[in-house]
């Protein structure tokens with residue numbers, strides 16, 4: 001049986017990921033100095049990123065989770081339809097930061113951003129570890145970007161191929 005690992009080409013090591021997150025955390029910390037921050041982790045892909053980012057932030061931080069279903073993760077044109085797991089915290093008048101592991105077409109994010117805006121946050125920004133602007137179909141620019149990536153599929157560090165690979169500490173390109 002072929003394994004996902006046979007198909008993988010190294011892209012970012014865990015040390016490189018750590019450095020990217022340290023830099024992002026510095027930028028975020030400077031912008032939110034003296035404020036409380038609510039991080040919104042987009043399930044499932046952002047679980048590792050939010051855990052590492054949150055630990056680098058010397059701020060009062062809350063964390064909540066959201067899962068958008070029907071989100072496109074490739075070429076399919078399926079519309080983003082609903083929220084599978086909603087936010088539990090009150091977002092009204094809070095500084096909210098959406099935490100994404102990767103932005104591709106940005107359809108998922110556009111849906112989520114509109115939804116969160118309705119909750120009346122004091123501010124709403126986006127941080128993404130990886131940004132794939134080549135395939136953007138909705139005009140969204142993240143406020144904080146770890147690394148801009150060419151149009152290739154990656155796995156590891158939360159990113160999956162058919163549910164697998166999220167547990168790898170490094171990030172890899174897939175050969176196909």
Ligand code: IMP
Nearest residue numbers: 073103104105106107108153154159160
């Ligand atoms: P978007 O709505 O097209 O921006 O979808 C973004 C979502 O698709 C991400 O949160 C990931 O779950 C998934 N995705 C996009 N590109 C990749 C990739 O290269 N590897 C793994 N998942 C990806």
Ligand code: MG
Nearest residue numbers: 042045046101
């Ligand atoms: Mg995601």
